[in-house]
Amino acid sequence: MIVNNKEPLLEVNDLKTHFFTENGIVKAVDGVGFKVYQGEVLGLVGESGCGKSVTAFSIIRLLDYPGKTVEGEILFKGENLLRKTDAEMRKIRGKDIAMIFQEPMTALNPVLTVGFQISEALLMHFKISKDEAIKKTIELLEKVGIPMPEQRINEYPHQLSGGMRQRVMIAMAMSCDPILLIADEPTTALDVTIQAQILDLMRTLLREFNGSLIMITHDLGVIAEIADRVAIMYASKIVEYANKRTIFYNPLHPYTFGLLTSIPRLDMEMKRLNVIPGIVPNPLHFPEGCKFNPRCRFMTDRCKEEEPQLIKVEEGHLVRCWNIDKVAPEVKKDLLVGE
């Protein structure tokens, strides 16, 4: 399960994706970099609008106008995806890198049968007959736990429940045995019980095909369930990057810390739930210096003037903050209770 020191399957370096709008340039992703190893799950965490979905779309190069990746490298199996032609990219999408979307309600075409939508990808990427594709589709539906797949393939999305649709989405994404799966908040639109089932299913499938997963979410519970490593994003940048244990028990960025203390806990006496004060800054007018400074309780003068770099605190733990020394003792005090 855990990291091997092989070559990474996916390596993103200094990715910059900007949106050129009438009101100015929105730097939706500004210098993001991470590595995903074979068989590993990377959790990409952040609140809405922090650039996590844009990162995902930049990787499979499905950004619509006015979005454009202006700088950086996306090395997939050693090859830079940004240099590929559209036709080459199309062959990679679905076959090597697949994506699961947030809303199973809208991510399936309402006028096409479930069977058609799954077998379409198969027919697109493999030289197989329609019958074989249908057979494979039935197998896939069985694998994701849909009862009576022979009947289900002729049904339309509206005839399925939310959880069922998300299973279909997973079957679609898994259809061509991809080695990298990008899941964009796959459980957000589901009931909690269904969420657990879907996460279970994804974990089982991942183990089976030994693929990697980038799990995009704002739900730290999901991360706790499934991720190996976590990248916390805030305002277009990664602010902390570490393995799951470190993120939960020894975070060093005030934002991560704030997120963790704002989760209601049963094992601690709490009078009020903590919140991070303020709101996410407008991407058109990011604050000077550290982008988190207006909301940070550890803020110093330096934070207002100079933006910190990602500093390596120990092997595999990067933090973007000037005041790690001040944060660390607070973290010890507040978080250790639960351990």
Added chain:
Amino acid sequence: MNRILRKLFSNATSLIGIILLIIFVTIAIFAPVIAPPLSEDYYQIPRMSWDINPQPPGSPMSGDIRDIYDYMGTEIKYDRAICGTAEGGYDIFYGLIWGTRTAFKIGIITVTVSMLIGIVIGSISAYFGKWVDEILMRITDIFLSFPFLVAAMVLTTVLGRGLDKVMIALIVFGWMGYARLIRGSILSTKEETYIMAAKALGVNDGKIILKHLLPNTIFLVMVQGSMNIGSMVITAAALSFLGVGAPVGYADWGQMVSFARNWIIGSPGHAGQYWYTVLYPGIFIVLFVLAWNLIGDTLRDILDPRLRGEL
């Protein structure tokens, strides 16, 4: 599909539309039985006399005409102008029956072809966007800036007389509405997640347009199209009425109204004396257009996305 049919038949207005349409289809199919042709050219309305004045309903075929047919050895299968004759002795009944075929031809061919052109241009324009959209939509604008009837008239005049020329003119100036319509709905549909999902699976552009976008958007155009069949027939009739449509004597309702032009008010002291010259073809045109409009209305109700929940 079943649901659509059930809705079509359960609604009174649409039922009227369907019944009218069935009647017209029957007339068109059985035209050779209802009004047996007297010459090789089926669409040529036979003349019942050489008289310039219209003859009232029920008047028999005149002697000279009978002689000609006898001379040519043609069997005279019917010899009475049931609905009277128009100017120049043209048999109104024959024109009405065979004109039904003409109406279907004009309506269905022009609408189908212009719909296809509109769909191709509109979907390419919307899907690829940017400069493709800009160029195609400016071309559409240019075509839209011509007044439809005048443009069609000019083009028919340039091309020459004949039903095919009329249809060409109607298509050339009739596809823009469909292009605009499909562009608009594809622009909104292409932002849907399922289109992104299909792209993320590596589906190519052609398939996305054909299999994912068009099935979601085409119903609007279908409704528009079914309503336009009627108005296309009206426009063709108008062109014929203005004398730039079908050739003289061709079985076409517009032409028949045009024959009636000089006789609409009747003769001095006998207002409405020649009522049959304008009334019969007029009724046929109105009912034909009405049938298509009623069906189009119902189709719109059925296919309205807000009501489409249970599909």
